[in-house]
Amino acid sequence: MNKIIAIKQETLTSKDSLIATTKLKISTWSDLAIENYLFESITQNNISGFPSSLHEELKGYVAVYQTALNSKNKDLIQGTETLIRIYAEEVGVWKLRDLMGKDGVYSSPRLQHMCEKLEGVHYQIPMVKMTIKAGKVLWQFMLGDEPIKDAQGKPVQNGHPILETAKSLRLTLDQFVKFKNAGKRYSNVTITEARYNEAVEHVRKNSPLKACFTKLKLPSHHDLVTNGVLDPKNRLAYSFRQLSSETIKISYPYSTKRADQADFLTQVLQHCVTHAAWGKRNEFVLDGPQELNRTRLEKSPKKIAGTGRVTFVSESSQPVSKWDAGTYKELCAFKRVGDLEYDHIPSQSTVKSIFKTTKRTESAQNVKEQSLCLAVETQLHKTGATHGTVDPDANTYQNLGPPMLKDIRTHLENLEKKGQLSIEAIGSMRTLYHLNVKYRFPESQSVELDTLLLNYLEKLLK
Numbered sequence: 001m002n003k004i005i006a007i008k009q010e011t012l013t014s015k016d017s018l019i020a021t022t023k024l025k026i027s028t029w030s031d032l033a034i035e036n037y038l039f040e041s042i043t044q045n046n047i048s049g050f051p052s053s054l055h056e057e058l059k060g061y062v063a064v065y066q067t068a069l070n071s072k073n074k075d076l077i078q079g080t081e082t083l084i085r086i087y088a089e090e091v092g093v094w095k096l097r098d099l100m101g102k103d104g105v106y107s108s109p110r111l112q113h114m115c116e117k118l119e120g121v122h123y124q125i126p127m128v129k130m131t132i133k134a135g136k137v138l139w140q141f142m143l144g145d146e147p148i149k150d151a152q153g154k155p156v157q158n159g160h161p162i163l164e165t166a167k168s169l170r171l172t173l174d175q176f177v178k179f180k181n182a183g184k185r186y187s188n189v190t191i192t193e194a195r196y197n198e199a200v201e202h203v204r205k206n207s208p209l210k211a212c213f214t215k216l217k218l219p220s221h222h223d224l225v226t227n228g229v230l231d232p233k234n235r236l237a238y239s240f241r242q243l244s245s246e247t248i249k250i251s252y253p254y255s256t257k258r259a260d261q262a263d264f265l266t267q268v269l270q271h272c273v274t275h276a277a278w279g280k281r282n283e284f285v286l287d288g289p290q291e292l293n294r295t296r297l298e299k300s301p302k303k304i305a306g307t308g309r310v311t312f313v314s315e316s317s318q319p320v321s322k323w324d325a326g327t328y329k330e331l332c333a334f335k336r337v338g339d340l341e342y343d344h345i346p347s348q349s350t351v352k353s354i355f356k357t358t359k360r361t362e363s364a365q366n367v368k369e370q371s372l373c374l375a376v377e378t379q380l381h382k383t384g385a386t387h388g389t390v391d392p393d394a395n396t397y398q399n400l401g402p403p404m405l406k407d408i409r410t411h412l413e414n415l416e417k418k419g420q421l422s423i424e425a426i427g428s429m430r431t432l433y434h435l436n437v438k439y440r441f442p443e444s445q446s447v448e449l450d451t452l453l454l455n456y457l458e459k460l461l462k
Contacts, residue, residue, distance in 0.1 A: 031093050037114060038088040038096070043081065049113070054095055061087060128176040131159070131168040132453055134445035135434030137180050138162055142170070167451070169458055175423060179457065182427025183325035183374070185318075186241055187273035187298035190234045193221040199271045203264065213264045217253035227251065236273060238439055240310060241302060242370070243330050250308035259306035266304045270314060273298035300326075300334060320375050323428035325435065329369035342373040345432055346403035347386040353394040354403075354441075372432050372440065376411070385410035400436050401446035408433065408449065412456050426457050 038058075041047050043065055047058040061084050068080040126148055130139040138159020141148040147155040157163075171179065191199075204213050224230045229250060231237040252261045274297050303312035319335040331342050344351070351367050354360075362370075381387060385407050397403055408429045415421045430453050437444050 031089075034093045034096060035085075035088045038092045039085055042084050042088070054092075057087075057092075057095075126173060127170045128173060129163055129168050129170055130176060130179075131163055131166040132430060132450045133159070133162060133166065134450070135430060135437045137430070137434075138166075139176065139180075167454055169454060169461065171461070175461070178423045179427040179430070181296050182424045183323050183429075183431035184296060185299040185320075185324055185326055185330075186236070186238075186296075188235055188296045189273045189298075191221075191224075191230060191236070191269075191272045192234055195272060196221045196224070196268070199268045199275075203267045203271055207264075207267055209260075209263060209267075212257070212260045216257065216261055216264055218261065218265050218268065219250060219252060223251070236269065236298075241300075241330075242327060243302070243310065243313070243333055250304065252308065258308075262304045262306045262308070266302075266314075269304075270298070270301040270316070274301055274316065299324075300330070322375055322377065323424045324375040325372060325428050325432040327370050328373050331373055331375060336375070339378050340375045341378050341381045343376050343381045343384060343387075343407075344368075344371050344373050345407045345429075345436075346400055347391065347407070350386065350391050350394045350397065350403045351400070353391075354397050354400065357395065358398060372435055374428060374432055380411060380414060383410075383414050398443070400441045400444035401449065404433055404436065404444065405446055405449045405452065409452060412452070416456070416459075421456065421460050423457070423460065426453055426460065429453065 041050075042058055042061045045062050045066070047055060047062060050058055065080050065084060068077045071077075127142050128139050129142050130137055132138070136159075140155065140157035140160050140163055147157065147160075149155055200218060204210060207213060219227070219229075221230075225234070227250060228237050229240050250265065252258060252265075299318040301314040301316055302310045303314050305311045313333045317334055319337045320331050320340065321337045322340060324331065328342055328344065346354075348364075348368055348371060351371055352364065355362050355367065385391070386403075391403060391406070394403070411429065412421070412426070415425055433444075433446075433449060433453075
């Protein structure tokens with residue numbers, strides 16, 4: 001969302017006045033309003049008057065869309081519309097805004113048409129009020145001092161009324177999504193029964209192996225929930241996503257072709273969590289529908305073995321990039337981008353000491369492979385609190401909270417000194433902390449660590 005451009009109060013000629021007025025109108029338009037305008041212009045073949053540098057691109061998309069319409073193929077039309085929407089959102093909006101910076105464009109009939117079409121379509125800038133509790137992000141969408149409500153009139157939030165008593169920050173939507181998704185390689189797509197059944201039919205009809213899949217049966221959506229493949233939120237369960245010999249085993253309806261069933265289910269689940277068209281939904285309503293994409297697509301889809309276990313990484317998995325979080329075993333299964341190392345937080349030796357102190361049994365190999373890591377640059381790893389050394393306090397810890405606090409504080413201090421502090425860095429450390437609390441040691445909640453992360457984020461946003 002762009003802030004309203006301040007227009008100096010000067011004596012203007014009529015031409016200057018037109019330019020200034022148009023600039024002010026355009027500066028208040030949301031990106032979504034411009035995106036929708038471009039989408040409609042292309043799909044309605046109404047692109048005359050656009051600046052020449054943009055017109056040629058739009059002309060190409062018009063031709064592609066007309067071809068899709070002439071084919072009368074619903075899937076092709078829908079796919080082309082998705083392509084146009086992605087272009088409008090990721091390229092068209094920014095190119096048009098860039099062109100708007102050139103005064104000679106403001107008197108064009110096309111921009112005057114946009115001014116008439118989009119008059120009053122601008123929105124107030126929504127913000128997100130958020131805090132951190134036990135590593136979990138609690139949030140509420142705000143418009144001024146009032147909570148934003150969805151189409152059913154319910155506040156769009158997760159964590160109220162805790163936000164009223166805890167220290168909280170206000171972020172823009174972009175900042176919030178960047179912070180909350182930092183470090184996460186896994187999808188948060190909700191696989192409802194309807195979506196699952198839709199994906200089954202899509203793969204059955206469109207897969208190169210559709211001849212093999214025609215008569216095969218798969219577990220029902222209920223079976224996936226019962227067996228723990230899907231968690232209570234109908235998302236792929238954490239235990240299912242891990243590369244481990246102890247991972248959930250899937251039971252298939254009776255068939256001698258277990259390998260084919262595994263391939264079929266693999267493709268269905270991958271379609272569910274990597275299909276971009278499922279990623280958008282209308283989250284709330286302001287003056288008009290305000291679309292916010294909070295869905296995160298899978299970066300490391302897995303393949304299911306014929307035994308039913310998750311033991312393979314898909315060829316479509318994305319390489320590990322800086323600040324990705326995950327278990328050591330999982331991260332090591334992928335290629336890396338850049339000069340990266342996997343930093344165990346807390347260190348392996350510390351985790352072993354905690355297991356010994358708390359009388360928990362876990363092999364040294366399992367501690368190494370299943371402990372959570374961050375993908376960090378080599379130099380940052382080397383300056384870590386416990387790199388190449390043993391934490392002298394390791395034998396005193398009863399959970400992961402204190403050593404996590406020590407490691408994360410050191411990393412944040414070093415990043416701040418180098419001027420490399422970022423939303424992604426702070427957010428990924430928050431993600432690792434939350435995963436440790438949620439899946440490794442629930443007792444590792446740390447009010448001090450929650451506060452540390454909020455303080456660094458607040459410092460960065462000032």
